[in-house]
Amino acid sequence: MRTVAIFIFDDVEVLDFTGPFEIFGVAGKQNGQKGYFNVFTVAEKSTISARNNLVITPTYTFENCPIPDILLIPGGGGFRPDGTPFGSRKEMNNQRLLDWVKAMNEKVELLLSVCTGSLILAKAGLLEGLSGTTHYKAVEQMKEVAPNTQLFPQERWVDNGRIILSAGVSAGIDMSLYVVSKLYGQSAASDTATYIQYDYWK
Template identity: 60%
Template sequence: MTRSVAIFLFDEVEVLDFAGPYEVFSVAGLRTLPQKPFDVFTVAEKSAIVARNGLKVTPDFTFENMPKADIVLLPGGGGYTADGVAFGSRREMDNPVVLEWVKKQAAQAELILSVCTGALILGNAGLLEGLKATTHFMALGSLRAISPNIEVIENVRYVDNGAVILSAGVSAGIDMSYYVVSKLIGAEVATEAARYAQYDYWQ
């Protein structure tokens, strides 16, 4: 089967948070399997976003017209300005439209994934209660502050709760993506994809 992978985009999203997993899922199995295992697309609340450092991206879909996703990935990126204004994931974690969309996706998707401070969005949506979670090392305190019922794990690249898998910061999302490929369709496929990308750190 071909699983659809929706990657959420928003203004000030960290580029590698979404582009790394996009690359992993897009190329996994293409040279070894008879059928494409993943169909990857991007989705956002609005039709154009500006990622970190000014990268302009046009999402494939918006919340209103996106197809059903088997896997949904929430990247991170963002923080606070000098005068305390939230941007990036710190803004989206309090965006009621985004939180409702995330809850809807979680109710129907096979897997929910987060990279870096995408975990804060999951936490504020109430989807990490009673689960293990991780995020960027500079945001561990923020994740703990969301709920005492989230078991925050430090010094790991990713944590697997079954239907909810989270990674630490930025490049850790690539490790998590290879892990998910391995979990769903086999370690040999993940290893071949990592070898193609000359990514020597997975496994």
């Protein structure tokens, strides 16, 4: 069983992390099986306020988080009317987070991002010379932050082999199903999509 750590932060987009959490959480659990993944959340602090005031207690913080097999960085946030960044736009300049992500990248099997989580990977220098995607409203910012990353904003997900990125919000569900298929086969992904009645997955 692989472990999946999903990093969360203040103003994280709810579906960015709960969609993948659901996919990895139920994958392989049909027909009485124990499942393919153990999923948990990790944050820099002990309480997180996601978008629309969803308050979450993460399973771990940076201090006690075990090294996962898969690390997922979601997105969410933007700029307030006065220009102040929040959510991923704030976290992309959080040096402690960037150092943690870089350290984890050297240890995990797969590194994933959803939506503007790609900005965090880009600022950590992990997308140099790779391909990527992001939320359609963040494409221009991604070009500025990651000029050496080839962007495919029309794609739901982009696989670089070990680093896989998805487009905005609901695209994280598709990417997660793709990861299930990559690791355990197409039938495992199809069974998961059928179970959650996600008809978009083909």
